[in-house]
Amino acid sequence: MIKKVLIANRSEIAVxxxxxxxxxxxxxxxxxxxVDKDALHVRMADESYNIGLPPAKESYLNAxxxxxxxxxxxxxxxxxxxxxxxxxxxxxxxxxxAGLIFVGPSHASVLAMGDKIQARNLMTKAGVPVVPGILAKxxxxxxxxxxxxxxxxxxxxxxxxxxxxxxxxxxxxxxxxEAALEAAAREATSAFSDPRVYLEKYLxxxxxxxxxVLADSFGNTVHLFERECxxxxxxxxVIEESPSFIVDDDxxxxxxxxxxxxxxxxxxxxAGTIEFLVDQNKNFxxxxxxxxxxxxxxxxELITGLDLVRLQFRIAxxxxxxxxxxxxxxxxxxxxxxxxxxxxxxxxxxxxGKLHLVRMPxxxxxxxxxxxxxxxxxxxxxxxxxSKIIAWGENRxxxxxxxxxxxxxxxxxxxxxxxxxxxxxxNDPNFISGHTHTGFLEEHGFINKPPxxxxxxxxxxxxxxxxxxxRAVAAEGKTLSSTPWTEIGPWKIGG
Ligand code: ADP
Ligand code: ADP
Ligand code: MG
Numbered sequence: 001m002i003k004k005v006l007i008a009n010r011s012e013i014a015v016x017x018x019x020x021x022x023x024x025x026x027x028x029x030x031x032x033x034x035v036d037k038d039a040l041h042v043r044m045a046d047e048s049y050n051i052g053l054p055p056a057k058e059s060y061l062n063a064x065x066x067x068x069x070x071x072x073x074x075x076x077x078x079x080x081x082x083x084x085x086x087x088x089x090x091x092x093x094x095x096x097x098a099g100l101i102f103v104g105p106s107h108a109s110v111l112a113m114g115d116k117i118q119a120r121n122l123m124t125k126a127g128v129p130v131v132p133g134i135l136a137k138x139x140x141x142x143x144x145x146x147x148x149x150x151x152x153x154x155x156x157x158x159x160x161x162x163x164x165x166x167x168x169x170x171x172x173x174x175x176x177x178e179a180a181l182e183a184a185a186r187e188a189t190s191a192f193s194d195p196r197v198y199l200e201k202y203l204x205x206x207x208x209x210x211x212x213v214l215a216d217s218f219g220n221t222v223h224l225f226e227r228e229c230x231x232x233x234x235x236x237x238v239i240e241e242s243p244s245f246i247v248d249d250d251x252x253x254x255x256x257x258x259x260x261x262x263x264x265x266x267x268x269x270x271a272g273t274i275e276f277l278v279d280q281n282k283n284f285x286x287x288x289x290x291x292x293x294x295x296x297x298x299x300x301e302l303i304t305g306l307d308l309v310r311l312q313f314r315i316a317x318x319x320x321x322x323x324x325x326x327x328x329x330x331x332x333x334x335x336x337x338x339x340x341x342x343x344x345x346x347x348x349x350x351x352x353g354k355l356h357l358v359r360m361p362x363x364x365x366x367x368x369x370x371x372x373x374x375x376x377x378x379x380x381x382x383x384x385x386x387s388k389i390i391a392w393g394e395n396r397x398x399x400x401x402x403x404x405x406x407x408x409x410x411x412x413x414x415x416x417x418x419x420x421x422x423x424x425x426x427n428d429p430n431f432i433s434g435h436t437h438t439g440f441l442e443e444h445g446f447i448n449k450p451p452x453x454x455x456x457x458x459x460x461x462x463x464x465x466x467x468x469x470x471r472a473v474a475a476e477g478k479t480l481s482s483t484p485w486t487e488i489g490p491w492k493i494g495g
Contacts, residue, residue, distance in 0.1 A: 002026050002077045002101060002317055006070040007045070009081030010060060011371030012387050013293070014041035017079050020309035029073045031066060033059035035379045040371055047073060054381045060084045063091045067098050077101035077316060083383055086292040087114050087163060103316045104270045105291050112266040113289040117160045117198050123286045126265035128258045131277055131285040133200030141178055147199050148177060154202040157181055159188035162288075164383075165235030166191045170202060205437040206277040208232065209244050209284070211259035212300045214308070215268045216315045222325045223256040224300050224308075230436040231425060233348050233447060238418065239425060240296040241335045242303050245396070245434030246282065255284055262289060270315055271297070271308045277438075295338065295388070298367055302334040302392040333399045334392045335426075337407065341384040343416035347448065350384045351416035353377070358413075361406035365392040365399070378415055386412065396434075400426055421446065 005021055006029040007014045018028040018041065030045030035054040042048045049069045052059035059065075061084055070078050078095050080086040080103070092107035104110070113119045117137055120130045133151065137160060138144045148155050148171065157180045159167025167188035169180035185195040208229045215221040228244035229237040247255070259274035266289075273294045275287040297308050306328070315321070342348045355376045360368045370387030378384065389406050393399035407423050425431055428444055441447050 002313060004029060004075045005077045005079050006075045007079050008066050008085055010036055010039060010041055011385060012369045013081040015044055015371055016369050017081060017309055018044050020307060024310055024313045029075055031069055035381060040373055063094055067094055070100055071098060077103050079103040082292050082295055089114055101316050103312050105268050109266045109268050110291045113291050115160050116162060116288055119289060122265050123262055126261050128262050128286045131200045131287060134198050137196045137198050144177060144181055145174060151199060151201045156200045156202045157184040157197050158200055159184055160196040160198060161188060161192035161194035168235050203277050203279055205439055206279050208438050209278050210273050210275040211255050213259050213263045213272050213274060214311060214321060215263055216321045217269050217318060218320055220321045221260050221263050222321060222328060223259045224304055224328060225330055226252060226255060227296055227299050229296060230438050231440055232438050233441055238338050240299055242299040251282055271312050296336050298369060298390045299334040299336050302390060303330050303332055304328060332392055332394050333396045334390055335399045335403050336388055336390045337403060337422045338388055339386045339417055341378045341386055341415040344418045344421035352380045353415040356414040357411055359411035361389060361409035365402045366406050
């Protein structure tokens with residue numbers, strides 16, 4: 001039985017896992033790098049250990065150090081969260097070999113699905129439709145050229161070991177092919193130490209719709225409906241929702257069954273996600289499986305009332321899934337917005353800095369999973385996710401309205417955040433009518449959008465009203481000569 005768990009992660013997901021552990025009566029052990037010594041997850045955990053220098057390779061990716069720390073702290077289990085070592089089969093194997101429980105699937109399942117080429121082959125055998133493309137790696141430029149011509153442009157070059165939107169390149173014609181192959185392989189080598197790439201047909205305006213699955217060690221496998229994650233920048237999600245606007249009961253059952261088949265094909269255990277692309281004729285194609293808890297898992301929790309992280313702990317402890325497929329129900333609609341420290345007006349580049357003030361929204365139907373608080377320093381070393389706001393409502397429009405209110409309540413000073421960008425997207429008529437696809441942000445001009453004249457925030461108006469020019473001048477040891485203009489003041493002059 002798990003009495004103590006080490007959480008091999010940081011930020012909001014580490015906090016989320018600590019809370020679930022607490023509800024299960026499990027003590028939590030946090031690990032942290034030098035820059036994270038004051039982080040929220042460190043202070044929330046029951047114990048914490050420094051595991052090294054800020055670069056992830058020297059701390060959060062140091063498998064041996066993490067396992068050694070878990071053993072030293074007398075943990076029985078390690079929860080990997082998402083990112084970092086979560087989809088690293090070697091790590092899962094080492095955890096198993098050390099006699100610890102990996103709160104997730106077996107290393108064999110991670111291995112089978114971690115390689116996109118192998119996963120596509122397995123799915124084809126299991127009768128799950130995959131995105132049209134090749135089933136082997138590219139081994140030369142001439143090979144790539146031949147395959148690309150057969151598929152027909154546009155195509156995507158994709159990294160076999162890909163994740164987080166990295167190692168993907170769009171190729172519109174044969175002239176762009178060679179450079180794209182090199183760029184994708186280079187990015188894949190630096191991100192996943194694996195240069196292998198393959199080709200997929202580029203689907204036009206698909207939706208990204210994924211299915212949450214849950215499996216125990218006894219072969220019981222269920223699905224927990226879909227999440228639509230089509231609003232993306234750089235192939236990475238920013239707004240997600242559940243249910244999807246276009247998924248009806250028939251399609252839901254078909255995709256759910258395919259997802260269960262996919263999970264069973266790799267003897268899956270724990271929570272996992274089967275990602276699909278859905279074309280304009282509602283054909284769905286397997287994209288990849290994420291063998292871990294997903295960033296957007298709270299959507300599923302809000303519409304089903306289940307707690308996926310607690311279920312992960314129970315399954316890791318050898319429990320059976322305590323319900324059948326028929327007993328899982330959906331209620332209402334949920335929308336999630338990811339709050340990153342990044343600047344939408346500057347190509348979504350990360351925006352590190354000190355958080356001078358953090359105020360997260362509250363209220364009916366609002367859940368906030370956050371890893372930040374006032375005073376924290378956001379470094380350049382890790383994924384810049386700060387927190388997630390999830391709004392639930394009886395229907396899509398209620399959830400959307402609650403999200404608008406929540407975003408307007410959100411205050412994060414000191415770094416750039418996408419809050420006003422998210423408000424614009426949520427208010428876009430095409431979003432409101434549910435006409436989303438993975439190229440939505442590009443198509444509707446949200447990428448590289450020039451700064452617009454926004455409504456001036458109330459705080460700025462108050463500051464302007466209170467501003468006295470004579471004080472500013474006095475601070476410099478000068479006096480302001482009295483003129484009608486200074487009497488009126490800049491506030492009235494400015495209209
Ligand atoms: P999700 O798939 O849960 O919706 P993302 O794709 O945004 O979320 O990934 C969440 C985090 O996990 C990001 O920091 C991303 O870079 C990281 N990540 C995702 N897949 C992998 C992988 N295969 N290897 C390493 N890191 C990954
Ligand atoms: P990652 O492992 O980085 O998450 P995925 O294979 O899940 O990579 O793809 C990420 C995103 O890239 C998808 O959600 C989608 O927007 C886009 N994408 C991937 N493959 C295709 C494709 N064949 N056609 C169109 N878009 C694609
Ligand atoms: Mg993906």
